Amino acid sequence: MWYLGALVVAVVLNFLLPRLVPGNPVDVIVSSMGSGGVSSGARQKIYEAYMQEFGLNQPLWQQFFSYLGNALHGNLGESFSYYPAPVSGLIGFALPWTLALQIPAILIGWIIGNVIGAIAAYKGGGWDKSVFTGALFLSSMPYYCLSILLLYGLAVGLKWFPVGGSYSLGLSPELTWSFLGDASHYYWLPFLSLVVINIGTQATGMRAMSIYELGSDYVNYSRSLGIGDAKMTRYIFGNAMLPQITGLALSLGTMVGGALVTELVFNYQGMGTLLFNAISSSDYPVIQAVTLIITLAVLLANYVVEVLYGFIDPRIRAAKTGES
């Protein structure tokens, strides 16, 4: 199973790369907090205490295993810039925002995109051409470019939506109707920009698959046998759906890392903004945690796709039962 190997490599990379940087992050913290009249002796003490705290004075392999053990227990260390806030707490705050944005956007975009793509392939002609060009344009446009355009057009220009943010100033996140109502006001624009891109991607994929199926031998043969149109469309789109279903699982896997910059554009407080802030303050534990979660989600989705394919693709099912 490649995923196990990939997991090991990813975890090692995740651990090792930020640690190759000369000059360690404790320097950054100490120098930032010690700017006001602290004696150099006291600073040295603080430095050593932090080195002990973060385990940076241990040999590398030991650091790796303690990192691994902690990560398995869901302990991702403490943030450097919000010390002593635990990283898992920061992630626990940011992740729900990202999921609430991405899951509906992916599902709705997937459904609408597939319907449009299938219709375009089936109808052909001018309809197909315009849908294809439009969908290709949307799916090839960098997703954050659309975000910027929507933000400028709908929020700054037409003032339909607030310009960035996740909820109004002065409120704090809680599960009350008034808060959810306020947050939904901020939610629409990032949601819209992701849905539109998803529709474009899915429609181009579905169109290509459907055209491929429409031109295949079994379709021509069935047509020559005089099988009705309704039955044929069911066959064709049933087959064309196969890769689309795996595509859905894959995009659900990439959702954590898929909208990093969109969140940034809208100043929406999900994983993207968290990562951005961590990068600008060299907050390595947070960067590592975000990349680790993105990797885990993608690997899990890949694995699920492989299992799922065994169930839904009769060819693979047949091959498996034939072997064993």
Add this chain to the structure above:
Amino acid sequence: MSDTLAPAPDQPKAAGRSALRSLNFTPRFWVSIVLIVLVALFAFVGDMLYPYGSNQRVGSLFDEPTPQHILGTDNFGYDVVALLMASTRNSLYNGLLAGTIATFLGVFIGILAGYIGGWFEEFLMGVTNIVLAIPAIVVLILISVSIQGTNLQFLKGIIGMSLVIGFTSWPWTARSVRAQASSVATREHIDVAKLSGARTFGILLRDVLPYLASYVVMAWVLQVASAILAESTLSMLGLGPSGTASLGVELHWALAFNAVANRAWWAFLPPTAVLTIISFALLYLQSSLDEVFNPRLRRGKKKNLAKAAERRAEAARRLAAEIEAEVAP
């Protein structure tokens, strides 16, 4: 009979022309080519004609467009048009370099694995699958974060960025090239080449690669596009090349200085538009090449198909006449 034989002398020429015509360059192809050429002209020639340099401070924070500076100034007071030319140029350099490295590595690894097979193939594909399963953006973020902390100035610039992107984005090309190379490797002409004593690399170059050429070209176009996008994504996250302009860096600063909320459209719309045009043109080009190389995707143009069928029928008739004429005496 002598009538149909008459055009025989110029037949090679006609065949060449019809070969080109059978490639069927669609309007889609020409639209994307024109867009790419326009962007390249803007980036490379426009720079020579435009009076201001990209590192010349001509104003202050987000000056509005004036007749002298038709797109105003950015957050640092640089002329946006001049900056846009430099950014586009750097982004194109990055895309070409990274895309070429990634395509070369992918084709090299894929073709070796597919042709040689055995444990070698298993090993190479194992590595490929592992790299493929790890999301590219994660690897790029981690490497860029590490590079930013080092003193290696060379790696922090646009070239370092291209190297990082190029050396991390080859796996999917390698995987598809391997699948095709291993199917080509079982064909008979490979056996002939082997029997005639050709070297392995000669075979790979002369007998395997040409069969993959159309795919390699398309993969290259995709790699260039995705490298440009990868660069701008990283730059917007704050991991961009330091000290140089690029489309992503320009957007990063525009967002950092709240250009959108300040209605400074000239600071963020131009790089957004150029990025969209480049990415759209390259993907459009790729899909049109797909149609050129893969006739199954071609549709709609019944008139052209009928014409082509007529041409083929005409050629067949001519050939038959020729053979008849040779056999008859």
